[in-house]
Amino acid sequence: MEKTNTEYVVQMKGITKVYPNGIAANQSVDFNVREGEIHALMGENGAGKSTLMKMLFGLEQPTEGEIYVRGEKVHLTSPTVAIAHGIGMVHQHFMLVPSLTVAENIVLGIPPRKGIFIDYKKAVEITEEYAKKYNLHVDANAKVMDIPVGMKQKVEILKALVRGAKILILDEPTAVLTTQETAELFKELIHLKNQGYTIIFISHKLKEIKEITDRMTILRGGKSMGVYDTKDTTEQEISRLMVGRDVVLSVEKDQAQPTDVVLRVKDLEYTNEWNRKMLNKVSFAVRKGEILGIAGVEGNGQAELVEMLFNLNQPDGGTAEVNGKNILGVDQDRIRAMGVSLIPEDRMTYGIAGDGTIEENLISDRCDKKKFNIGPLFNMRAIHQESDRLIDEFDVLCKSNQQQVKMLSGGNIQKVVVAREFSSDPILIIADQPTRGIDVGATEFIRKKLVELSRAGAAVLLVSADLNEVIELSDSLMVFYGGQISAYFEDTSSINDEIMGEYMLGLKHQSEEEIRRVCHEG
Numbered sequence: 107m108e109k110t111n112t113e114y115v116v117q118m119k120g121i122t123k124v125y126p127n128g129i130a131a132n133q134s135v136d137f138n139v140r141e142g143e144i145h146a147l148m149g150e151n152g153a154g155k156s157t158l159m160k161m162l163f164g165l166e167q168p169t170e171g172e173i174y175v176r177g178e179k180v181h182l183t184s185p186t187v188a189i190a191h192g193i194g195m196v197h198q199h200f201m202l203v204p205s206l207t208v209a210e211n212i213v214l215g216i217p218p219r220k221g222i223f224i225d226y227k228k229a230v231e232i233t234e235e236y237a238k239k240y241n242l243h244v245d246a247n248a249k250v251m252d253i254p255v256g257m258k259q260k261v262e263i264l265k266a267l268v269r270g271a272k273i274l275i276l277d278e279p280t281a282v283l284t285t286q287e288t289a290e291l292f293k294e295l296i297h298l299k300n301q302g303y304t305i306i307f308i309s310h311k312l313k314e315i316k317e318i319t320d321r322m323t324i325l326r327g328g329k330s331m332g333v334y335d336t337k338d339t340t341e342q343e344i345s346r347l348m349v350g351r352d353v354v355l356s357v358e359k360d361q362a363q364p365t366d367v368v369l370r371v372k373d374l375e376y377t378n379e380w381n382r383k384m385l386n387k388v389s390f391a392v393r394k395g396e397i398l399g400i401a402g403v404e405g406n407g408q409a410e411l412v413e414m415l416f417n418l419n420q421p422d423g424g425t426a427e428v429n430g431k432n433i434l435g436v437d438q439d440r441i442r443a444m445g446v447s448l449i450p451e452d453r454m455t456y457g458i459a460g461d462g463t464i465e466e467n468l469i470s471d472r473c474d475k476k477k478f479n480i481g482p483l484f485n486m487r488a489i490h491q492e493s494d495r496l497i498d499e500f501d502v503l504c505k506s507n508q509q510q511v512k513m514l515s516g517g518n519i520q521k522v523v524v525a526r527e528f529s530s531d532p533i534l535i536i537a538d539q540p541t542r543g544i545d546v547g548a549t550e551f552i553r554k555k556l557v558e559l560s561r562a563g564a565a566v567l568l569v570s571a572d573l574n575e576v577i578e579l580s581d582s583l584m585v586f587y588g589g590q591i592s593a594y595f596e597d598t599s600s601i602n603d604e605i606m607g608e609y610m611l612g613l614k615h616q617s618e619e620e621i622r623r624v625c626h627e628g
Contacts, residue, residue: 112177115141115304116162116193116273121171123157129513131157133328134171139273144295144305146315146336149325149348153515153545155308158325159275162306163195164188175273194271196262198278198543204251208244209233212265236264241297251380255404256287260294274298275306278543280314282404282571284610285603292318312341312546324348349547357550359557362581364393368534368565369415374424376410376589384410385421386589390625392534397556397566399580399598401573403610407589408569409451412538415567416441416448418456428534442471445533449523449540451569453516457523460512464504465493467511468526500525501551517548524552528559535559538569553579573603584625585609592616596624 118137124130132154139145149155160166162173164182173180175191182188185195202211209229210217218228233246242260250258259279266274276295280288295305295318307319315322316336324331324347331347369392376385384407392398400408413419415426417438426434428444450456458467469478469489478485478492493507502521504514511522520540527535537556541549556579560566570576576583577598585593585606593609593616595601608614 113140114138114174115176116306117174117177118158118162119172119174121158121161121173122169123154123161123166124169130328132161132168132325135325135328135330137162137323137330138333139304139306140321141304142299142302143320144299144307144318146319146322147306147308147325148315148322148344149331149545153325153348154328155325156277159195159277159306159308162188163193163275189269189271192270192272193275194266194269194273195275196259196266196277196279198281200258200262202250202258202261204249206250207246208248208250208253208257208261209246211250211261212236212246212268214265216269232268233264236268240264240267240301241294254287255282256284256290259283259287259291263294272302273304273306275308277308279307280309280311281542284403285573285607286611287403288314312344315344316341326350345546348545357553357557357578359579360561362396362560364396364581366394367391368394368429369567370425370427371411371415372425374411374414374426375422376407376414376419377422378410384589385414385424387424388589388591389424389622390584390591390594392565392567394533394565395560395563396581397560397568397579399568399570399576399583400586401570401576401583401606401610402586404571406586406610408586409538410589411586412448412451412536412569415536416446416450442530445531447527447530447532447535449520449527449535449537451538451542453520453523454512458511458519460510462511463508464497464502464511464514464522465489465507467522468493468496468507471526471530496525496529499529500555515545517544520544520552521548524555528555532559532564535564535566536569537566539571540568541570541572541575549575573606577601577603577606582624587612587615591621591625594621594625 116139118135121132121135123132135154135158137158147155157166161168162182164184164187173182180191212233213229218225230246233244237244242264244257244260244264245253279291283291299305309315319336321333322336323333326348372389374385374388378384388411402408410419414421414434417436420435425432428446431444433441433444454460469492472478478488490507497504497507500521502525503518511519540552556566568576568579580598583595583598584591587610
């Protein structure tokens with residue numbers, strides 16, 4: 107079997123990936139990881155990180171190049187083959203079955219058996235053995251739907267370890283964790299590293315990269331920008347290497363001057379299909395000219411609130427009005443006609459029609475307007491001009507307005523969504539995780555646009571799991587815990603990650619009187 111430099115546990119040499127449509131995701135990339143290190147893989151969306159890791163996990167095949175694991179050339183034709191070589195991957199969106207227990211999820215596909223039946227007791231023993239060995243404490247008998255997001259992360263890591271992984275690929279592992287949960291995860295990753303495990307850490311959070319990783323490889327435009335010792339590289343240098351310029355992630359904004367209430371929510375209630383109370387008499391108001399943020403660990407009612415406000419689900423009780431008009435249960439066309447825009451959390455499902463062109467996605471909410479029609483026919487000239495204007499204004503990197511939107515990078519898909527929603531003259535913008543999983547350049551752009559629109563008079567309801575983002579952008583800020591508002595801060599200047607984490611984890615809770623006094627619900 108062909109051998110190579112054994113200094114590296116993983117060596118990807120000259121990796122090129124060209125898709126049938128001619129797009130080159132990776133161009134002659136070298137990626138070398140030492141055993142027992144935490145190695146960051148960084149780059150903007152569309153830089154080729156995900157494609158490179160898909161090839162290492164056997165989900166994609168390189169057009170050119172070679173992959174070596176522990177010095178031996180390998181052909182990773184599937185995830186099963188990758189796992190056989192000791193490579194495991196924890197995806198950004200958890201691959202767990204909510205209705206099964208933790209133990210059942212961990213042995214899924216490789217269950218211990220007693221005769222023809224699954225040996226559940228043995229599955230629990232395996233789970234508890236590995237949890238203790240790797241300091242990843244989980245409740246083996248709890249159903250996944252009932253455990254916090256931080257424990258779900260541990261379950262995913264344990265799944266990979268039980269299957270024999272010695273090389274772990276972690277894709278945005280802290281995207282949905284609090285500061286405290288992130289700190290706990292980092293201790294566990296250091297514990298794994300000290301036992302000789304190798305971790306490839308994909309993240310957009312520069313502070314985390316600096317804190318947890320030993321070395322980093324930075325990709326830009328499908329090419330490697332080099333390998334760097336983390337301790338010798340500043341956050342500014344990392345940003346510059348990623349995007350080719352300095353990125354100012356702190357958004358400057360004038361003091362908000364909020365005026366009239368645009369969105370008023372009163373006593374909103376919702377119980378989900380598993381009989382969990384996801385919204386418990388939630389009341390608040392968003393005013394013209396302000397950004398009201400919502401922070402919270404995922405699963406505490408934020409997603410359900412957005413669903414209610416844009417008729418993606420129906421509440422059990424309560425009211426929600428825009429400028430005095432009910433929006434609950436109202437057709438989305440009518441909600442949009444009231445001046446409401448939505449940046450959905452799941453851009454691929456609710457934000458775009460993937461098979462449609464960029465142009466079709468950009469004008470999908472306005473194609474019935476007079477300026478885009480000539481009698482019964484579309485005014486294609488006007489449509490082309492509008493889509494080209496938005497592509498230019500929102501800096502969407504594409505070949506033309508006729509390119510399929512699903513062929514764009516994540517950051518550019520998000521810019522298409524944002525271009526459509528921000529350019530409709532909204533009076534209320536509901537922005538749900540607007541920068542999740544996108545690069546620092548697109549993040550900077552979208553954050554500035556949100557501030558611009560709020561200062562021009564729009565009301566903005568911002569839901570974000572990124573604490574830095576929600577603290578920095580918000581003029582006022584709510585924390586959700588257990589389907590309720592656990593805290594409301596009228597001024598965000600005096601709060602930090604630690605304070606927020608205590609409310610997000612339910613360690614602290616403001617009184618109802620304190621919340622009602624400052625949240626403008628009256």
